[in-house]
Amino acid sequence: MLILLAGCTTAPRNNQPLPTVWEQTNAVPSSAGNPCLPSARPAPVPAPAFTPVPPKVSRPVPVLTWTSLNEWTAEHRLPAPKRVGNLPVTSYAITSPQGTMVLEIGSREATWRGLEILLGFPPEIIDNQVFVHALDLKKNLEPLLLGAPLTFHGNRILVLDPGHGGSNSGTHSVLDGRCEKEFTLDWALRIRSLLATNGWTVFLTRTNDSAVSLSNRVVFAEAHHADVFISLHFNSAAPDKKQNGLEIYCLTPTGMPSTLTRGYSDVWTDRFPDNAYDAENLQLAVRLQAELIRCSGEEDRGVRRARFMGVLLGQKRPAVLIEAGFLSNPAEARRIETPAFRQELAEAVANALK
Numbered sequence: 001m002l003i004l005l006a007g008c009t010t011a012p013r014n015n016q017p018l019p020t021v022w023e024q025t026n027a028v029p030s031s032a033g034n035p036c037l038p039s040a041r042p043a044p045v046p047a048p049a050f051t052p053v054p055p056k057v058s059r060p061v062p063v064l065t066w067t068s069l070n071e072w073t074a075e076h077r078l079p080a081p082k083r084v085g086n087l088p089v090t091s092y093a094i095t096s097p098q099g100t101m102v103l104e105i106g107s108r109e110a111t112w113r114g115l116e117i118l119l120g121f122p123p124e125i126i127d128n129q130v131f132v133h134a135l136d137l138k139k140n141l142e143p144l145l146l147g148a149p150l151t152f153h154g155n156r157i158l159v160l161d162p163g164h165g166g167s168n169s170g171t172h173s174v175l176d177g178r179c180e181k182e183f184t185l186d187w188a189l190r191i192r193s194l195l196a197t198n199g200w201t202v203f204l205t206r207t208n209d210s211a212v213s214l215s216n217r218v219v220f221a222e223a224h225h226a227d228v229f230i231s232l233h234f235n236s237a238a239p240d241k242k243q244n245g246l247e248i249y250c251l252t253p254t255g256m257p258s259t260l261t262r263g264y265s266d267v268w269t270d271r272f273p274d275n276a277y278d279a280e281n282l283q284l285a286v287r288l289q290a291e292l293i294r295c296s297g298e299e300d301r302g303v304r305r306a307r308f309m310g311v312l313l314g315q316k317r318p319a320v321l322i323e324a325g326f327l328s329n330p331a332e333a334r335r336i337e338t339p340a341f342r343q344e345l346a347e348a349v350a351n352a353l354k
């Protein structure tokens with residue numbers, strides 16, 4: 001039953017147990033006295049429409065080489081990379097009409113238009129030249145520096161996924177134990193209101209305090225022919241009260257290590273349906289990141305990659321998961337508990353989709 005509720009659409013490898021929530025592996029199970037228990041009459045759960053396990057293909061990944069950044073920029077008619085900053089950190093900036101990316105030698109941390117993104121592999125200096133892994137060129141640099149800006153076609157159908165619900169309450173505010181599931185639903189309803197007159201048709205995977213498995217959230221997006229899928233969450237590092245900031249996840253491209261594995265094995269050769277949208281996932285994530293950081297003033301923890309998030313793997317559309325601050329941090333919990341702050345978060349998401 002717990003696994004059903006957690007509903008990861010892929011079985012964990014090595015028989016590892018599934019976490020009941022993303023944010024905490026020490027999630028509190030439902031029990032008497034838990035202030036986050038669902039209401040006495042839980043809302044109905046939609047029946048599964050298809051297998052909860054998304055197709056996954058493991059196949060040999062072609063051997064990719066490291067490429068000279070100077071050669072890559074010349075090939076794409078961009079100015080040569082410029083060295084920036086001071087020693088001992090060596091960074092290089094690459095600029096295109098779309099913006100500037102700064103890469104740091106020996107680090108996976110990079111910036112795009114001043115905001116953090118995480119590369120798959122640290123750039124290296126070889127024979128006095130900067131070399132970048134070919135997968136980073138294809139999956140990180142090309143979509144941002146060379147790709148056409150993300151546009152939304154078709155019916156502009158957005159499926160918003162308020163994290164958790166019902167007996168799966170998510171994480172808890174360090175201040176008073178209020179539940180993540182309450183705040184994610186409120187945030188989603190606010191976004192829906194803002195987008196109602198903005199050319200989008202918005203569906204929520206849940207509109208009340210009901211339990212919906214992760215696989216059924218993917219089924220829901222498929223059934224509603226979603227053009228975009230956004231899962232809404234708040235974070236926890238309990239018992240650590242200091243971690244703070246906002247991060248956005250998309251599915252790790254095949255052949256690349258994930259930024260976050262949360263104890264799961266991370267098979268680089270796995271290919272999931274949503275890997276068809278690697279470029280759009282990143283473009284959507286950075287659009288949301290820019291607006292969310294600007295509107296909320298939260299610390300930027302970057303666009304990250306994960307392979308274990310069941311609501312992302314099986315999607316056949318751009319799909320991201322937002323962790324909009326830490327309920328385990330007293331200052332952030334106080335803000336998240338404030339309706340005006342959740343309105344700011346909603347406006348940021350709506351702005352990003354204009």
Ligand SMILES: [Zn+2]
Binds near residue numbers: 022163164171180232
């Ligand atoms: Zn969550």
